[in-house]
Amino acid sequence: MSTEAVGDFGLIGLAVMGQNLIMNAADHGFNVVAFNRTVSKVDRFLDNEAKGKSIVGAKSLEEFVAKLKKPRRMMMLVMAGKPVDDFIEAILAAGAEPGDIIIDGGNSHFPDTNRRTKYLQEKGIRFVGTGVSGGEEGARYGPSIMPGGNEEAWPYVKDVLQSISAKSDGEACCQWVGDEGAGHYVKMVHNGIEYGDMQLISEAYDIMKRGLGMSCKEIGDVFAQWNKGVLDSFLIEITRDIMYYNDEDGTPLVEKILDAAGQKGTGKWTAINALDMGQPVTLIGEAVFARCLSSLKGERIRASERLTGPTPSFSGNKQEVLDNLEQALYASKIISYTQGFMLMEN
Template identity: 45%
Template sequence: MSKAQIGVYGLGTMGSALALNMAEHGFQVAVTNREVDWIAPFMQEAGDLAKNLHPFDTLEEFIQGLATPRVILFMIPSTKPMDMMIEAVTPLLEPGDTIIDGGNANFHDTRRRSALMAKQDLHFVGMGVSGGESGARHGPSMMVGGTKHSWTQLKPILQEIAAKYQGDPCVDHLGPDGAGHFVKTAHNGIEYADMQAIAEIYALLRDVTGWDAPQIGALFEGWNDGPLHSYLIGISGKVLQATDPETGKPVVDLIVDQAGQKGTGRWTVIEALKLGQSASAIEGAVGARAWSAEKETRKVAQGLLTAGTIPVDLPDADDLQAALLAARILGHAQGFRVLQAASDEYDWSLNLPRIAEIWRAGCIIRSSLLDDLADALRSDPPQGELILAPAIRASLDTTIAPLRRVVASAVTNGIPVPALTGALAWYDSIRTARGSTNLIQAQRDFFGEHGFIRIDKDGVQHGPWNS
């Protein structure tokens, strides 16, 4: 039997889909799984593709079944199991071999693992994979971090199995060590903000205007043919118009309003704050999911905290559409700002326009907006700020006023819109040349003698309040 070109360890949803994708593109793929009894059903599912799949029952046989230098994709939890796997597999490898973590890993772990393996002339790749099961099977967007040596090995395979946007593979080598996993983290943060902003528009239509789910879904379906065209708007329209076969009611109305999260949104916010950035739309989305878990508290509070709401009409559908577009632009801009800050901090030299391009197909946040953002990022905008690029300014010039009207209506009606509000507050903060933090500096000097910079003198100064 000829040796396999790549190995896939872990035949769960994503691992099995990626293995079948590779086999379908003609690659010889070694496969195995910790629970050996998963292997036979997987091979049966593969059908005609089984001719390109090479199953092994043990880790040792799996490693020996790979052509050298070896390339092994691990689709297992990126926490302690990955560290245990590295410890188990390293003695079986040879210098020049590459192992890939294709899960949602914390990029700090990826950097640590890369440094550890480099000491043995082994290569560790952190690869973000977006698109869910369908994307993994038929063409995901992939964000690769690691050495140039490992990219040389991976490039022919990944470019074949990736999603294509007008023929361009939605995959690239983005930088060393944790760069790929950080870009995937930021992708997920933007995804959180996008999903929350859509949900907030849905809530306004439901709770202020009284529209039912199918009406809102039809509106979203129409919006998907315009500037809001995106995977998330498209599936939101479908979800809202789906009917439960048992009750005849909209399925979405039967779902408890408690959202799960796996941590990548929180990581985006944490790293943004560490890097001195504000990702307020993403922060709002993460906070909203956290509060959604407090269902019992919210039920009690609804009957007790009743003050201050004033019923007003919601702006029309055109305003809602424009407001959502503005919020999406600003949420993406925050994500790219965090990416640039991380690139500077970790010396990654991230290519932001290319990142926007590899998100145009295959991934969850794919949308027509990303084409515009890629062009804007290439245009050398003032201060390097995406929202200062002429084309993006033009879009915001026509959508910020609707966003203000929608946020004002939501606040007056007492409908929480943390993502929309956070996006607008960030926009206003960026455009305010003279803010209010001069008072904060005075306060800090008063109680802690931290000092401040005066507009008419050089150097650190102190106020007269403590003399």
């Protein structure tokens, strides 16, 4: 592979998110350099998804750095924690120079981004920690991007980040958030709000399923109707689709999914930070605890054998309950967003 400096933008990490962001950038006119620690992934990507696009590969970090125009704009999409620090050191050793820019697009904890910004500033490297929201499809066609860190980097990364971001009313869903770990802080709170949203939807489902005795198809119809009104959102839309999805035997797949939720940590970080800041972010906190409780599957089974409780039954006006449930969900979402914004404000 040639080492001529041809790249406008480089990205490390060729999981689906990384591949999609690279193709998004290429679609917007940028020449992109791709690198992955497992080099065979680079070859497969170039021979398949990236074929015919303005994307070149690198077989080493030295080649990756050499192929980028100065000041180099290098983005990482790798696992949070030690891998980020390891790649930063490897990029420095591979020839990064003062004035170059390193962007961490993963879900790093904001104190780590604070530390990395200061550390790299001492070496003349401008560090950006950015939240990226929208999942795999968003990465391909336009995510929400929340950059923060060394503000000197913003004039150099603004064009590429705003170009690949989603657009709302003609405006890029990407603006500079603030210094040090501000971008990752906003992404953390964003994820915490999403934890709250998902818990609220789960509780609405539970009321319809166990309280009103509705089938998954009937619940799907309700979510479909809600998605036409004030609750219109991606999460309501996919919940509708989940309710409608049947397994191979024709029964609802959702009823076969283990009722033990995992978590990646950003919701927990939000709850911990709220306690540290003395902010009553109660809804997000309870959403995190609900996930913790759900994971205690064995304990819940044993408890249910001792405390059976009444069997829910309902004989009232179902539509009235559903109307009230829609308004309750709407009000609760407002509370969740308000608490999240209150935390960011403080």
